[in-house]
Amino acid sequence: MDPMTDTLHVPVLLEPILARAAGSTRVVDGTLGHGGHAAAFLAIGAEVLGIDRDPDAIATATTRLGHDRMHYLLAPYASEEAVRTVEAFHPDFLLLDLGVSSRQLDDEARGFTFRPGAPLDMRMGPDAAPASEWLAAVEESELQHVLREYGDEPKARRMASEMVRRRENAPFLTSDDLVNAIRAVLGHRSGPGDFARIFQAIRIAVNDELTGLEEVLPRFRQALGSGGTLAVISYHSGEDRVVKRAFREWASGCTCPPAFPICVCGLLPLGRAEPRKAIVADSDEIRTNPRARSARLRFFRNADAT
Ligand SMILES: C[S@@+](CC[C@H](N)C(=O)[O-])C[C@H]1O[C@@H](n2cnc3c(N)ncnc32)[C@H](O)[C@@H]1O
The missing domain is CATH 3.40.50.150 (Vaccinia Virus protein VP39)
Known part of the structure; x- marks a missing residue:
């Protein structure tokens, strides 16, 4: 080979x-x-x-x-x-x-992707907790830090607050839940580049990279x-x-x-x-x-x- x-x-x-x-x-x-x-x-x-x-x-x-x-x-x-x-x-x-x-990225079941309907997992291995659990438990201030530092997100404060507000109504379980929260803050002009950035930020935090x-x-x-x-x-x-x-x-x-x-x-x-x-x-x-x-x-x- x-x-x-x-x-x-x-x-x-x-x-x-x-x-x-x-x-x-x-x-x-x-x-x-x-x-x-x-x-x-x-x-x-x-x-x-x-x-x-x-x-x-x-x-x-x-x-x-x-x-x-x-x-x-x-x-x-x-x-x-x-x-x-x-x-x-x-x-x-x-x-x-x-x-x-x-x-890993291409396997939808691994949940690294923002393609519709994918589970919010993002674990590189069994030693980490799934992204859905991380999103359910993370402090708002920590979430804001992750979005800003790892996702270079200028609206990190608003986005963290929107995610915390949403998780009080329903848990984040699939890629759609996260994409909808991102769209709610960045508007309809947000696209794959924004989703990739935010998904990557959460992946880095979930795996403590x-x-x-x-x-x-x-x-x-x-x-x-x-x-x-x-x-x-x-x-x-x-x-x-x-x-x-x-x-x-x-x-x-x-x-x-x-x-x-x-x-x-x-x-x-x-x-x-x-x-x-x-x-x-x-x-x-x-x-x-x-x-x-x-x-x-x-x-x-x-x-x-x-
Ligand atoms: C970019 S890929 C490596 C590809 C590899 N160089 C090749 O040519 O096939 C990164 C790999 O590192 C693993 N990885 C990432 N962070 C790790 C960590 N903290 N400990 C062990 N493995 C890790 C991932 O599971 C993934 O399989």
């Missing part, structure tokens, strides 16, 4: 990832999905540990990739179990390709050891901010307040974020794989042992 042309889930930004993974012998794919990137890591001869919180993704990837040089773990990548397994694996390259897979990412990045960097590379593809500005901030902090080393005239902490850079700017897909890749449109890829390479 050719990971570049296999259509099950086209791996995003595969070329720059493979260019940096060349020579790696022990690779962790922390977001295995359907194993598009993992298939390419196997093809360069690496031993691969694939982690996913979605049992369906692990099952599909296992059928596709088998067990030769391939190991699997069903868990959220930020769980203690996953971090310990990664540490024991001693990887020299680790990839996180964040968010949902096209297969940003907290886990922020907490696990330093532990993954450490697990890589000297000369190891951490690669992260994000699809949302909130995720990319978390990655960029962590990489910048590690690359600078010094934690003295900017007002200090000289460094007093004496901390050295832990490695380099290279390139400094995120890598994005070119127009050819976006044409063949529209999912790549919002992808931003960053690398951090640990300093070599001295």
Whole structure:
């Protein structure tokens, strides 16, 4: 099977990832999905540990990739179990390709879609609670924060208040309930772009995607050891901010307040974020794989042992 042309889930930004993974012998794919990137890591001869919180993704990837040089773990990548397994694996390259897979999005029963009549589920795995339960219980102020921060929604306050008002009459159970609440605030000119933004915001909250990412990045960097590379593809500005901030902090080393005239902490850079700017897909890749449109890829390479 050719990971570049296999259509099950086209791996995003595969070329720059493979260019940096060349020579790696022990690779962790922390977001295995359907194993598009993992298939390419196997093809360069690496031993691969694939982690996913979605049992369906692990099952599909296992059928596709088998067990030769391939190991699997069903868990959220930020769980203690996953971090310990990664540490024991001693990887020299680790990839996180964040968010949902096209297969998860396309499966209406999974409830990530705003297509009419879909259940409001949005769980990536059984470790989370369904979106319908989250929407029934969330505080109005938290809902407002989620809509503003993860959905870039300028009318977050009005929208949160409208959703709370509506849930008092009837619970949010299907995509239509959520779409109708969005329409009530944004008007009839609102469309798929608005629904996608708001659904994504709620998905990020339901799966607690940003907290886990922020907490696990330093532990993954450490697990890589000297000369190891951490690669992260994000699809949302909130995720990319978390990655960029962590990489910048590690690359600078010094934690003295900017007002200090000289460094007093004496901390050295832990490695380099290279390139400094995120890598994005070119127009050819976006044409063949529209999912790549919002992808931003960053690398951090640990300093070599001295
Ligand atoms: C964009 S897809 C990965 C696609 C994969 N790179 C490929 O080429 O097939 C993201 C996958 O990461 C999984 N995922 C997202 N957040 C996760 C988390 N916190 N822990 C474990 N898996 C996660 C999702 O279930 C999904 O299968």
